[in-house]
Amino acid sequence: MAFFKKVQQKINNLWYPQSITVGKPVTTDQVADRLSQISTVSRADTYAVLKDLGKVMGDYMAQGRTVKLEGVGTFYYTAATNGKGVDAPEKVKSTMITGVRVRFIPETTRTSSGKVATRSLVSNEIFWEEWGGKDPGSTDGGEGEPENPFE
Structure with a gap:
């Protein structure tokens, strides 16, 4: 809920x-335990993969790539700037970038008419309680x- x-x-x-x-955030250990219970992979193997996932994703995104994890969604970088634009394209420089943000788009499935049917990570059975x-x-x-x- x-x-x-x-x-x-x-x-x-x-x-x-x-x-x-x-409560406290769910830990890598807890996710590894749960994944090992519903798969044929051991907890130790699942944990090892989860621990390295962030580094691997970061390496790909640093190469300018997006990372699409089936059943999860797509991760990508956006650049944050100092908010001061310039009046000509030749004046745009990489030094104007002041930070990087990681963005996430949950995976979706669509109906034949193109409407969103489901989003991963959003259960169709959410029960809201105050x-x-x-x-x-x-x-x-x-x-x-x-x-x-x-x-």
């Missing part, structure tokens, strides 16, 4: 549901607000 909380936007003072994550302050998957009660997985 997925969770949401009620959030009031400062710009218009209206209320909206906002999705949240609960956040009540406890992590149902936690062994310690999970009191309080959800953790920020990006800290």
Whole structure:
């Protein structure tokens, strides 16, 4: 089940549901364990592949390639600039790039009419429940607000 909380936007003072994550992020070990349970690959082999996946993807993307993982989606780089454009194409330089972002597009399947039928990583069976302050998957009660997985 997925969770949401009620959030009031400062710009218009209206209320909206906002999705949240609960508990600690799932670890590489946990993903390796789960993959080994549903495949013929051992946990150790799965773990080793997962540990190297980021480096391999980064190497390909550094070569200007996108990385498409079947059943997951496509990863690619975009360049961030300082926000100051120039008035002629010959003045555009690589030094204007101040950072790199990794972008992700989930894999989709389409119907014969071209409409999106499914997106990977988005279950057709998501059940939304309002956040009540406890992590149902936690062994310690999970009191309080959800953790920020990006800290």
